[in-house]
Structure formats: structure tokens, C-alpha cells
Amino acid sequence: xxxxxxxxxxxxxxxxxxxxxxxxxxxxxxxxxxxxxxxxxxxxxxxxxxxxxxxxxxxxxxxxxxxxxxxxxxxxxxxxxxxxxxxxxxxxxxxxxxxxxxxxxxxxxxxxxxxxxxxxxxxxxxxxxxxxxxxxxxxxxxxxxxxx
Amino acid sequence: xxxxxxxxxxxxxxxxxxxxxxxxxxxxxxxxxxxxxxxxxxxxxxxxxxxxxxxxxxxxxxxxxxxxxx
Numbered sequence: 001x002x003x004x005x006x007x008x009x010x011x012x013x014x015x016x017x018x019x020x021x022x023x024x025x026x027x028x029x030x031x032x033x034x035x036x037x038x039x040x041x042x043x044x045x046x047x048x049x050x051x052x053x054x055x056x057x058x059x060x061x062x063x064x065x066x067x068x069x070x071x072x073x074x075x076x077x078x079x080x081x082x083x084x085x086x087x088x089x090x091x092x093x094x095x096x097x098x099x100x101x102x103x104x105x106x107x108x109x110x111x112x113x114x115x116x117x118x119x120x121x122x123x124x125x126x127x128x129x130x131x132x133x134x135x136x137x138x139x140x141x142x143x144x145x146x147x148x
Numbered sequence: 149x150x151x152x153x154x155x156x157x158x159x160x161x162x163x164x165x166x167x168x169x170x171x172x173x174x175x176x177x178x179x180x181x182x183x184x185x186x187x188x189x190x191x192x193x194x195x196x197x198x199x200x201x202x203x204x205x206x207x208x209x210x211x212x213x214x215x216x217x218x
Contacts, residue, residue, distance in 0.1 A: 073180075074180070144182070
């Protein structure tokens with residue numbers, strides 16, 4: 001396994017564990033109309049935690065192995081991955097726009113309130129970004145593992 | 149990823165060049181060893197520039213290294 005793959009895998013594990021835990025705990029609170037200030041504080045905390053964890057783990061990985069930098073194949077894989085991530089983010093945003101502007105389309109889905117509770121808005125936005133980020137990382141790992 | 153239509157003789161050429169390692173070739177042309185592995189296995193088609201660099205390392209014409217199989 002190359003340094004890049006280890007770095008991507010570490011990133012994926014950190015993202016899934018930290019954000020997974022955050023969403024499991026916060027979605028429930030947000031749906032219960034918890035004050036937005038409480039949600040915002042935990043949202044900022046989780047983002048800072050991920051940044052700190054990433055810095056520590058990536059620095060450790062970099063010190064343990066010699067990175068050779070990116071070449072044309074890495075950049076091609078990165079471009080494809082970012083395209084996939086962008087598609088996920090776009091789909092999420094369009095669904096949200098549809099949900100906000102045409103609430104009658106969503107009546108069949110009782111679980112989703114329309115409009116969304118105020119506290120849920122930043123959580124859903126963050127969720128969309130995390131899904132896009134996970135898609136980018138998984139796509140890169142897929143191409144590195146399977147070969148490109 | 150499906151194999152590409154570009155075949156190559158890189159393994160043979162490396163062997164003929166005093167059994168040059170993939171790492172050495174990678175360093176000569178400025179890519180990672182993983183990229184050389186992918187090219188040799190015909191899983192990745194290199195850019196024209198990289199392909200010429202590889203031919204240059206072996207001091208052979210381009211078509212001796214890469215062939216297009218439709």
C-alpha cells in the first residue's frame with residue numbers, strides 16, 4: 001500500500017468516525033428543535049476536531065514514509081474523484097432546493113418536515129459536504145487499489 | 149479499470165537495460181513507481197510527454213516501447 005493510499009484511508013476513517021458520531025448525536029437534537037446555538041457549537045467543535053486529527057495523523061504518516069509527490073496519474077485520479085464528489089454535492093443541493101421550493105412534492109416522505117427545522121439546516125449542509133468528501137476519498141482509493 | 153489499447157515492451161526493455169528497477173525508471177522520468185506499474189500492466193495510458201521520456205530513457209524509438217492495438 002502506497003503512502004497516498006495510507007493517507008486516504010486514514011482520512012476516510014477519521015471522517016467516518018468523527019462525523020458519523022456527530023451526525024448520529026446531532027440529527028436527533030436538530031429534529032427535536034434544539035436551539036441553533038447548541039448545534040452550531042458542536043458543529044464548530046467537530047470541524048476543528050477533524051482538522052486537528054487530520055494534521056496529527058497526516059504528519060505522522062508523512063514522517064514515516066517518503067512521499068514522492070503527485071504525478072500525472074495521481075492528478076487524473078484526483079480530477080475524476082473531484083468530479084464524482086461534485087456530482088454528489090450537486091444532487092444534494094438540488095434535492096434541497098426542490099424540498100425548499102416545492103414542499104408539496106415531499107408530502108409522501110413523512111419523516112422530512114418542510115420547511116426543515118432551523119437547527120437542521122447547517123447539519124444538512126455539513127452532511128452534504130461530508131458525503132461529497134467521502135465520495136472523493138472513496139473514488140481515489142478505488143482507482144488506486146484497482147489500478148488506473 | 150479496463151486494460152488500455154496501448155501495449156508496451158517496458159518490462160523487456162528494463163530487463164535489457166541491466167535489469168533496471170521500476171523505481172529507477174520512475175525516478176528517471178519523474179513519476180511514482182505505482183504509475184510505472186500501471187503503465188507496464190497496460191492499466192494506464194501515459195501522456196505523450198511521459199511516453200517519449202520513457203523511450204528516451206531506453207534510448208530507443210517511441211514505437212519500440214509503445215504500440216497501439218485497436
